[in-house]
Amino acid sequence: MSTTPDEATADPASLCEQARLLAEGGRPAEAADLFRRALETGEGPVRPRAALGLAVVLDDVGDEAGARRADWIAIDSGDPEYGPRAAYHLALLHERAGEAEEAARAWRIVVDFGNPRYLPPALLALAQLADEAGDFETARRWWERTIDTGDPQYAPAAAHDLGRRLLERGEPARAQRVLAEALRMIDRESAPYAYARLATAVGIAYLDQAIGAFGAVLEDPEAAADPDIGPLATELLARTLPLRGRTEEAARVWAHGLAQPGVAEQVRARLRRDFAAGGEESGARWWEPVVESAVAEGALPALAGEAFEAVERMYALAAVGQADDARRLRRALLDVAADYPWGDLLRDSLTDPASGPPGR
Known part of the structure; x- marks a missing residue:
């Protein structure tokens, strides 16, 4: 049974509340009807609230064009709360549709509202859109503005992205400063993954600085x-x-x-x-x-793999023969291998009937 209040007694704010409950209960079409009624009869802050609610439920039922129109009603109201929220929702609609320019326009509207709750994600989104378009300087400005907010979630993410791009552009010292400053914003105990991600980037920046310093010496x-x-x-x-x-x-x-x-x-x-020390003079071994x-x-790992493969192939060839000479060769291979740390592994491989030739 519908929980729609009586039209004669329901005020717009009550309609919005009932619509919210219907939407949360999985009845978006009915919620949309109530939001429309609230939008038609409401005044003041009720109108942008109803418009945003209508945009969200219309999006849920697949009416994207209607959702966009409703978002614009809330945006045009200038309401400091529901205006930026509607612009945020509109930006997500455009991003989902692959409309980068329209999404950027909506994110800039969020920024223009200046609501601190929605400003950091909007700034970061604008940075990412500019970065995807290959416009580093514009992206850099948005990333820096995101960092300047000091937001514990979005500022470190912006620093990570900016630092990565600076490293790619051969500016490790600048990247290190950006990343290290952002690292201080993170509570290591409450956000261990974010801290580790940024700390790794800081380490990479130091590595690249070291590479640049050593290279400068050799130049x-x-x-x-x-x-x-x-x-x-x-x-x-x-x-x-x-x-x-x-x-x-x-x-x-x-x-x-x-x-x-x-x-x-x-x-x-x-x-x-x-290099391993041997009985012969250094450099004398072939x-x-x-x-x-x-x-x-x-290429040392590849060379080691080739050497071990060669030993196994030699043993396999010796294992084909049954004469005393072949048996002695097999014993000799295993005895020599026993002198090395990897000798037991080689012996086990060669003497396992399921994986190699028979043993002694």
């Missing part, structure tokens, strides 16, 4: 040739670049350092600092140049 021929500076800067730059996915650049840095007279051997010593090249090119 100075005198500093690059200084044995106390050049080799260290070469190693730090070459080992930092892969953290930002720039492995090819890292390989070029190592190659440049290894070609510098006077410091090449020190650069090579830094490149080889993690595989070390291969490993050195793999380290410089960021």
Whole structure:
């Protein structure tokens, strides 16, 4: 049974309240009828309230054109509460329809109202629309205005987006300042994910600043040739670049350092600092140049995979034979592997009937 009040006794405010209850109860069509009646008879703040309510329920029933008209009634009223709310709703309608220019117009109306409850999301939305359109300078201004609101939800999000773009544009110091300032706005205990997301961005900004600093050192021929500076800067730059996915650049840095007279051997010593110590003199083992090249090119994991695969293939070939020589070769492979930390893993793989050739 309908809960619609008697037309003769219902005032516009009561109609709006009843319409709200109907909408929340899943009866948007009936709610729309009441909002229309309130809009026709109401005056003052009741009209924009009824108009916004009508826009929302018409949107729910699929009447987007009617929803937009109702939003404009609320906007044109100039009401400081329902006006910006209606513009907010209208902006979402345009965004959903893929109408970026119209959405931006509606978001700017929200901004013009100046209601602090709706200002931060509107500013951030305008920044995102400008960013999607490739207009960085306009996006930057909207992001900065969002940050200036100090809103705990939207200001850090704006800082993150602005910082990311600044990093892409090669401005890590500026990005770091924006991000670090926004990080102080977040309560780590109540918003751990937002804090971690922004803190990670701050760390990336520091990495990019370090890359820029080390690169600047190596661009100075005198500093690059200084044995106390050049080799260290070469190693730090070459080992930092892969953290930002720039492995090819890292390989070029190592190659440049290894070609510098006077410091090449020190650069090579830094490149080889993690090489395993052996009984032979350093550099005498045939595989070390291969490993050195793999380290410089960021291909060491691939090389390790190839080496382990080669060991398994050798064992598989030895396992085909049944003669004493083949058995001794299999034992020798396993005995040699036992001297290394990964020896047990290799042995288990080779002696598991389900995954490889038979064991001893």
